Amino acid sequence: MNQDWLEKDFYKTLGVDKSATADEIKKSYRTLAKQLHPDANQGDAKAEERFKAVSEAYDVVGNEASRKEYDEARELFARGAFPGSAGGGFPGGFPGAQGMNFDLGDLFGGMFGGGSTGGRRPQRGNDLETRTTLSFADSLHGITIPLRLTGDARCEVCHGSGAKPGTQPRTCPTCNGSGHTQRSMGGFGFSEPCRECRGQGTVIDNPCSECRGSGAVRTTRTVQVKIPAGVKDGARIRLAGRGGPGANGGPAGDLFVIVTVTPHPVFGRKDDHLTVTVPVTIDEATLGANIPVPVVTGGSVSLKVPAGTTHGKTFRIKGRGVPSAKGRDGDLLVTIEIAVPHKLPKAAREALEQYAEAMKSENPRDELLERAARAPRIEPEP
Numbered sequence: 001m002n003q004d005w006l007e008k009d010f011y012k013t014l015g016v017d018k019s020a021t022a023d024e025i026k027k028s029y030r031t032l033a034k035q036l037h038p039d040a041n042q043g044d045a046k047a048e049e050r051f052k053a054v055s056e057a058y059d060v061v062g063n064e065a066s067r068k069e070y071d072e073a074r075e076l077f078a079r080g081a082f083p084g085s086a087g088g089g090f091p092g093g094f095p096g097a098q099g100m101n102f103d104l105g106d107l108f109g110g111m112f113g114g115g116s117t118g119g120r121r122p123q124r125g126n127d128l129e130t131r132t133t134l135s136f137a138d139s140l141h142g143i144t145i146p147l148r149l150t151g152d153a154r155c156e157v158c159h160g161s162g163a164k165p166g167t168q169p170r171t172c173p174t175c176n177g178s179g180h181t182q183r184s185m186g187g188f189g190f191s192e193p194c195r196e197c198r199g200q201g202t203v204i205d206n207p208c209s210e211c212r213g214s215g216a217v218r219t220t221r222t223v224q225v226k227i228p229a230g231v232k233d234g235a236r237i238r239l240a241g242r243g244g245p246g247a248n249g250g251p252a253g254d255l256f257v258i259v260t261v262t263p264h265p266v267f268g269r270k271d272d273h274l275t276v277t278v279p280v281t282i283d284e285a286t287l288g289a290n291i292p293v294p295v296v297t298g299g300s301v302s303l304k305v306p307a308g309t310t311h312g313k314t315f316r317i318k319g320r321g322v323p324s325a326k327g328r329d330g331d332l333l334v335t336i337e338i339a340v341p342h343k344l345p346k347a348a349r350e351a352l353e354q355y356a357e358a359m360k361s362e363n364p365r366d367e368l369l370e371r372a373a374r375a376p377r378i379e380p381e382p
């Protein structure tokens with residue numbers, strides 16, 4: 001087991017979540033390897049360094065057995081079960097008591113949002129979240145929309161180095177660029193973020209005036225976001241790599257877009273199908289009728305409501321649902337609602353009274369009351 005592993009977050013290096021599937025890891029690795037391949041980045045030392053880091057990370061977490069070992073070791077380490085980090089950040093290791101070292105940076109790194117405790121270790125950018133509202137039609141067809149995002153972006157004046165153009169950050173003399181300093185305490189050697197360079201491993205003598213040495217500037221940028229056809233209200237769309245920029249060559253975070261769909265005044269949605277509720281009169285439901293049903297593309301189609309249709313019954317009209325360019329149109333689900341008149345003209349009232357008289361023997365509750373009489377009685381609690 002390579003103790004050096006404990007110091008490195010191979011998932012971060014690969015730009016995936018700790019819970020990523022083997023497939024996701026493989027996919028991310030392939031993308032990064034292609035992007036960072038030395039053939040495609042001639043003379044770019046940063047890309048080469050990252051290419052190596054990505055390869056190393058994939059060697060470990062791209063393999064089920066070594067990934068398991070790595071996860072277990074990191075978990076134990078995070079719980080402080082063994083003070084065993086070799087302190088990969090400083091050459092030769094710190095000769096603490098028993099030759100062991102804690103790396104406070106790693107232990108506490110998570111609490112500070114993965115703070116920059118590892119020298120110039122590549123860091124994944126933040127995930128960003130934004131909201132957008134779509135019309136019902138756009139949600140059905142899909143749409144590409146511009147989204148304005150405010151966040152940190154790499155300073156273009158110093159290209160993210162934080163140093164005034166023409167100058168370079170200097171290796172921190174206190175920690176020799178490792179970002180860590182060593183301290184002995186209670187018989188153990190501790191590694192903690194270097195105070196001089198705040199864990200960066202470099203110091204900047206002439207800060208960039210644009211970003212005041214941070215290497216990042218707050219900007220509003222507009223990104224074009226493709227919303228897929230058929231998106232539902234409340235959907236959270238993940239756009240990999242469209243979030244905050246990474247630091248030290250790390251990958252960008254993800255952008256999450258939460259979609260609100262404005263309801264349609266007539267139609268609802270159920271998967272690929274549209275829904276509509278259509279009132280029918282008592283006589284239509286009883287005697288049967290052909291009724292017009294509105295469709296989303298305009299106009300209406302005729303639906304045959306058979307005699308004896310009950311309230312709440314749903315009919316399916318094929319191919320009149322969510323229109324799709326791929327020819328896989330959903331259906332229109334028509335739910336019948338029996339409209340009970342509020343006011344009856346005299347003639348209608350008389351007709352209905354006649355009807356009631358004629359139907360006297362047909363009480364729809366007889367069966368229910370019989371069943372209730374046979375059911376076990378439930379006594380009040382004593």
Ligand SMILES: [Zn+2]
Nearest residue numbers: 155158208211
């Ligand atoms: Zn700058």
Ligand SMILES: [Zn+2]
Nearest residue numbers: 172175194197
């Ligand atoms: Zn330092």
